[in-house]
Amino acid sequence: MFYRRLDEHLALKLVSGLDAEESYAVVDRERERLREYLPWVDTTNSVEDQRHHLAAMSGINPDERISCFLTLDGRIIGAVGLPCIDRPARWAEIGYWIAAECEGRGYVTAAVRNLESLCFGELGLERVQITADTTNTRSRAVPERLGYTLEGILRHQILSGHGRIADRAVYALLKPEWQTREALP
Template structure:
């Protein structure tokens, strides 16, 4: 769970990954200062404790360095279902860390939280992000055509991948 004081490491990773994050994630377009990132981390901590949004920070197992973030979002406890979101510090991209994190989070959601459905959504053009659910056996259920705007203000398409409890 995000902890107060994590803002600095999150901010540094966002700064190092700005060019890559800008292309795909709305929060990266806001040019946040350190204080804003820390405030966001504190709000995420409160949301986690209230079980409204379960953001998680990913730290390298051996070095303890912050390398990214994931979490369970758009929670519907009645179904129960979750949407997984994620981003990784560019310096750690392509090394399998996010696949490992999402695999673990998927197992946690199904077995510890009793999830019936887990979704992952991403831009159809975000090939790196798409590889994660595909590699983990998520099913591409469909594409929402022209459902949101990209960072240039153009309409974009969104893939919906899902896994359901067996």
């Protein structure tokens, strides 16, 4: 089973229907905040909905996506994963959300770094990208903190919260850039 320990307390574990109840409780508690940018929150109104959402996140082909919960001492506090892996073209996209109580501690940045090493290492990819609604400052701060390049803004291209079609900021990190960054002290 896919399980990656980030440190003594944090880990990434593969999404499973067995976690539908616990993860739904987190989503439900965070609903008002998450629905600002994550459209699936409005169609997730029960544990059963969450089970369907988790099944969709897992996908049919495990080569094309990896969806994980972020856990703190075994408790689900968010999700960080690769919702799109294009193996032939050797790139992947990273997505994330975290509970408010755990925001601002660097947990998402740590999880993204861990998935970068999976992408550029084991998966042999050449490019990792992160995209966000241009108004989502906290989300954009993650790739900016990690030295990604802002490659452009795709206008009216992302379905954001409240059914809003928003402009999408596209950030990317290439393998040589990652190697240079990781070699820094």
